[in-house]
Amino acid sequence: MSEFLDLFQGLISGFGIAFSPVNLLFALIGALLGTMVGVLPGLGPAATISLLLPISFKIGSPVTSIIMMAGIFYGAMYGGSTTSILVNIPGEAASVVTCIDGYQMALQGRAGPALGIAAIGSFIAGTIGVIGLTFVAPPLAEFALKFGPPEYFALTLFGLLMATLIGEGSILKGLIMVVLGLLLGAVGLDPISGAIRFTWGLFMLQEGIDFVTLAMGMFGIGEILINLEKKLSTELVSRKITNVFPTLKDWADSKWPIMRGSFIGFIIGILPGGGAVISSLVSYAVEKKLSKTPEQFGKGAIQGVAGPESANNSAASASFIPLLTLGIPGNAAIAMIFAALLIQGVQPGPFLITEHPDLFWGVVASMYIGNVMLLILNLPLVGMWVQLLRVPYAILAPIIVLFCCIGVYSIRNTVFDIYVMGVFGVIGYLFRKVDLQPGPLILAFVLGRIMEPALRQSLLMSAGSPWIFFQRPISGTLMTFLILFILFQIVRMAWK
Amino acid sequence: MKKFKMVLIMVAIGMSLLTPALGGAAEKYPTKPIELVVPFAAGGSTDVLARLVAKYAPKYFDQPLVVVNKPGGGGVIGTEGVVRSRPDGYSLYVGYGSGHDLVMPHFQKLPYKTFEDLIPICRLSVHSVAMVIRADAPYKNFKEFVEWGKKKPQVTASVSTKAGSVDITFQALGKATGLKIVTIPFRGGAESVTAIVGGQTDIGANHPSEIMSHIKAKRLIPVGVALEQRDPALPDVPTFRELGYDVVTVGSVKGVAAPKGTPPEVVKYLAERFKKVCEDPEFIREMKNIGQPVMYQGPAEFAKYLKDGFEQYGRLIKEFNIKLE
Numbered sequence: 001m002s003e004f005l006d007l008f009q010g011l012i013s014g015f016g017i018a019f020s021p022v023n024l025l026f027a028l029i030g031a032l033l034g035t036m037v038g039v040l041p042g043l044g045p046a047a048t049i050s051l052l053l054p055i056s057f058k059i060g061s062p063v064t065s066i067i068m069m070a071g072i073f074y075g076a077m078y079g080g081s082t083t084s085i086l087v088n089i090p091g092e093a094a095s096v097v098t099c100i101d102g103y104q105m106a107l108q109g110r111a112g113p114a115l116g117i118a119a120i121g122s123f124i125a126g127t128i129g130v131i132g133l134t135f136v137a138p139p140l141a142e143f144a145l146k147f148g149p150p151e152y153f154a155l156t157l158f159g160l161l162m163a164t165l166i167g168e169g170s171i172l173k174g175l176i177m178v179v180l181g182l183l184l185g186a187v188g189l190d191p192i193s194g195a196i197r198f199t200w201g202l203f204m205l206q207e208g209i210d211f212v213t214l215a216m217g218m219f220g221i222g223e224i225l226i227n228l229e230k231k232l233s234t235e236l237v238s239r240k241i242t243n244v245f246p247t248l249k250d251w252a253d254s255k256w257p258i259m260r261g262s263f264i265g266f267i268i269g270i271l272p273g274g275g276a277v278i279s280s281l282v283s284y285a286v287e288k289k290l291s292k293t294p295e296q297f298g299k300g301a302i303q304g305v306a307g308p309e310s311a312n313n314s315a316a317s318a319s320f321i322p323l324l325t326l327g328i329p330g331n332a333a334i335a336m337i338f339a340a341l342l343i344q345g346v347q348p349g350p351f352l353i354t355e356h357p358d359l360f361w362g363v364v365a366s367m368y369i370g371n372v373m374l375l376i377l378n379l380p381l382v383g384m385w386v387q388l389l390r391v392p393y394a395i396l397a398p399i400i401v402l403f404c405c406i407g408v409y410s411i412r413n414t415v416f417d418i419y420v421m422g423v424f425g426v427i428g429y430l431f432r433k434v435d436l437q438p439g440p441l442i443l444a445f446v447l448g449r450i451m452e453p454a455l456r457q458s459l460l461m462s463a464g465s466p467w468i469f470f471q472r473p474i475s476g477t478l479m480t481f482l483i484l485f486i487l488f489q490i491v492r493m494a495w496k
Numbered sequence: 497m498k499k500f501k502m503v504l505i506m507v508a509i510g511m512s513l514l515t516p517a518l519g520g521a522a523e524k525y526p527t528k529p530i531e532l533v534v535p536f537a538a539g540g541s542t543d544v545l546a547r548l549v550a551k552y553a554p555k556y557f558d559q560p561l562v563v564v565n566k567p568g569g570g571g572v573i574g575t576e577g578v579v580r581s582r583p584d585g586y587s588l589y590v591g592y593g594s595g596h597d598l599v600m601p602h603f604q605k606l607p608y609k610t611f612e613d614l615i616p617i618c619r620l621s622v623h624s625v626a627m628v629i630r631a632d633a634p635y636k637n638f639k640e641f642v643e644w645g646k647k648k649p650q651v652t653a654s655v656s657t658k659a660g661s662v663d664i665t666f667q668a669l670g671k672a673t674g675l676k677i678v679t680i681p682f683r684g685g686a687e688s689v690t691a692i693v694g695g696q697t698d699i700g701a702n703h704p705s706e707i708m709s710h711i712k713a714k715r716l717i718p719v720g721v722a723l724e725q726r727d728p729a730l731p732d733v734p735t736f737r738e739l740g741y742d743v744v745t746v747g748s749v750k751g752v753a754a755p756k757g758t759p760p761e762v763v764k765y766l767a768e769r770f771k772k773v774c775e776d777p778e779f780i781r782e783m784k785n786i787g788q789p790v791m792y793q794g795p796a797e798f799a800k801y802l803k804d805g806f807e808q809y810g811r812l813i814k815e816f817n818i819k820l821e
Contacts, residue, residue: 050538054563057551148696149680189570191683194603194658194820203569203576203607272690327709328690329539335686339539342786343547349709412568453683460680461652461696 010353011134014361018369023067026059027366030068031373034075035381038082041089041400042216042407045076046332051410053340062344063362069340070320070363071370073333074126077276077316078374081118081309082385085111087400089219093211094276094312096442097284099219101297101304108300111389112244115382117254117302118309120246123375125262125310129317130367132266133324140318141325144270149457150469154478155271156451159278161482162285163443174440177431181444184209185452192456204416212411214445216404217421218438222428224397244383246302254306257287261310269315272322272330276315277446280308317367323348324360525585525762526559532590532752535574537567541685541705542591545621545750545788549590549770552779556772563590571596572606579608583757585766592616593749595660598806602813603659603820614753616802617763618770619793621783623703624727624747625665628716630695638719638739641699645675654691654700655679659818662688662701664809665722665745667816672741692716703748704729704787723747728789745812746805750788751798767795 017023037043049069056065080091085102098118105114132140147155164174187198188208199205246254261283268279287307288297297304322328327349329335341348346356353360388396408417428438462468470476532546543565550561566574571594581587597610608614627638635641645651655662658681670677680697682688685706692700693715700716704727710716711730718733722745726735736743752770754763773779774792783790793801812818 050565053538053547054550145690145694148691148694190658191681192658194681196604196820203572206569206572207567272687326693328693329686332537332539335537335539339544339547342544343551345782345785347709347712347785350713350715351709412573413564413566414568414573453681457680457682460678463650463678 007135010357010361011365013357014363014365015368017063017358017362018067018365022060023064023362023366024369026064026068027071027370028373030071031075031370031377033068034072034077035079035374035377037072038076038079038091039385040079040403040407041083041091041220042212042404043410044092044212044333044407045073046336047407047410048072048076049333049336049340053336053343056340057344062341062346062356063359065340065344066337066359066363067366067370069337070367073337074313074316074367074370075374076333077126077313078119078122078378080312081122081305082115083400085114085118085305086385086389087396088223089400090215090442093215093442093446094280094315095309096215096219096277096439097280097308098305100284100439101299101301104298104300105302105305106389110300110302112382112386113246113250113302114305115385116244116246116379117250117258117306119375119378119382121254121258121261121306121310122313122378123371124258125265125314126317126371126374127368128262129266129269129314130364130371132314133317133320133367134364137321137325140270141321144272144322145326146474147271148472149454149461150472150475151478152271152450152454153458154469154475154482155268155278156447156454158478158482159281159447160444160451161485162281163440163447165285165288173436177436177438177441178444181441182448182452184214184441185445185448191453192460204414208449209420209445210408210411210417211442211446213408213417213421214424215442216408217424218428218431218442220400220404221421221425222432222438224400225425225429226432227393227397244386250302253302257283257303257307258310260286260290261307262314264307265311265314266318268311269318270321270330272319272328275319275330276312277443279311279315281443283307283311320363320367324352324363325350327352524558525759525765526557528586529560529562530557530585531587532561532563533574533578533587534563534565534590535567535571535577535594535596536565536591538565541623541703541788542594542750544705544786545783546590548779548782548786549620549773552773552776553769555776556769569596570600572600575610575614576607578753579613579755581755583755583759585754585758585762587755588617588766589614589753590620590750592751592753593619593622593746593802593805595657595748598746598749598802599660599664599809599813601806602810611803611806613756615756615758615763616795616799617752617754617766618774618795619749619751619791619798619801620770620774621750621788622723622727622747622791623705623750623788624729625662625701625722625745626704626707626718626727626730626733627665627669627699627701627720627722628692628707628711628718629699630692631714631717632695633698636717638734638736641719642673642675645673645677645698648676648698650676650678651699652697653677653679654688654697655681656685656688656702656706657681659813659820661745661748661809664812664816664818665701665743667818668722668743668745668812669736669741671816672736672743704789706787708785708787728791729784729787745808746801749802749805751793751802763795 037048059065080095081098083089084095084098088103090096264283265279269275287303319330329338534546546563553561578589635644653666720736721727
């Protein structure tokens, strides 16, 4: 009980810190910057935070700069869905599934409700995530540590299955894209054997293809190329915009997907690595399974936006848990915050909460405030984004290309990646011509880069025995579930 | 009076026009900010080192140092960028002595010559290879671990990179102790630390900067260091030599280099100023806190140290027949 009181005391003192004018200002700056880089395709929170690293220790106290950086990170999750919905270009990996139904909604003139539900879902999920971070961080961090290579293999295998299922059209086409995605993920130095694969002797490819480069090519450039064929300029202007805010029915439809998405995102988001991406996939698959009208998915079901967009936001909050309680950075953006703490002379880890309670609680409290700021910021923006659809494509398209180039360049400060993006743009265009969807490819790319090393690490651990996947409780449960699921699908197909 | 003003202005203009012409020879390096190129992503240990140096530099340098990250190819891309830059002292490579300098050339041809195309300026730090065990493991020190391991068909060890300094150290330890150590490579230091902290492998090894917080939290216990002398970051931890096993590597060296052709006076200036930074007590304290001991060496000593380290890795790789395929 006294522990609980300690938590409350910590949180209250944290709010005291977070509500100081300077910290409020930097939380707002972070939220603004985050929304901006989230909306702009290609630009991500990791690159933004790394640009700000040099000035981070000039801002003042570590709390203030971390409050700002955290704001950029979770703020970007709010903005990530915007381009997915409006122009079918995901702002980040965790928003790939949002394209499926979000863009369909936009085509039906329901971009407003899609964006509105994404913002509200993000707010609810973000807040649930921070509540989780406040009260159950240490035990959940221990849970995350239980995830070793066998668990990651089982989880990503599960994710891959979801990726083949979410695709529209034939399973064969979905499988082709998944295999291609896995192959693209294998480009570069193989972490297990050290062998160099498919690089054509280019050192630039040795660390593999970056996700952003691939996604901006396949989705961004590919989408624009195909639209150039379509005389879209007239179509866009005349496109009807029915309403800007979600209707009561939208609400009723989205309520539970948001809650379920928040929960799924929080649990899976704790895992270092692909937490946010996998959680958005799982959320989408769960909603499709639970829906009374699964045939609506892929044709503009609001649940297909509400669930995944909530999941990726609570995953963003949850990804702070391993950093703040264990000192383990789970993704590129969190790794930047980790470095910022080090440069400020703060060692992230189990002692952070006792040695720097001001910092820990100040940042946690600021995340509550930041989420409110983001909601207030994003809801009015919905109306503005929808108006963006009235901008002629001849103007919009070059701007998108420009931001894709800047974003891709900013990852490694090299022009080479822009060429790579161009190549994938042409490939993405050709895929669309033959009706192949890049979604499963991108997801398989992300998952494969985790799954392949995990499989081989597991087998090294067990001296070659595949039983390792069934002997451990978490991976055993997941694998059993997976096998039952596949059997169930086969039986059902045979029945028909 | 008016005339006098005119003359003054004329003189002033004349002076300002003349200065750069004269200055070319007289003006002293540096006249503009110096770029510190880190060939790794922002947030890594080399990046943090460079940023701390840049933070303390204004006290000792005449121009600011600016950190630029150019990751790619395991460090080759950024390093090549410095090799190909103008040798005027405004583009320096921080991290000279990392894996792609001392280990990678034994496996793969690089687009430049690591030792001929770069001039060593100074050593800043050495990241040793420190072996760690979990606090709740059935063994509490290296001796107990060896006894425990002898009863097992294999012992698993998490390493950050296949055929990197940690992997090579474990191969050598396996031979020296007679244990079958199976190394499990991860994608970088952060992932391999997570694996040993989570108990996925029996043992692990990392650079101290990657594990300081876990050591302080007593989740991980360091049991041995592969350096010749004890690591100042972990002064209580014995070297493997002290433990009776002849396993020594230079770990990962973090120094500064300039492209071939950089004028000697520029090299001298840089070596002197970096030395001053390395003697700053605040800088030393901050570096120690993050597990990166300040270990300055001047140009000549550092050149020899690097060559020796490179040859040492070459011998180990040959001895254990490490191949990438």
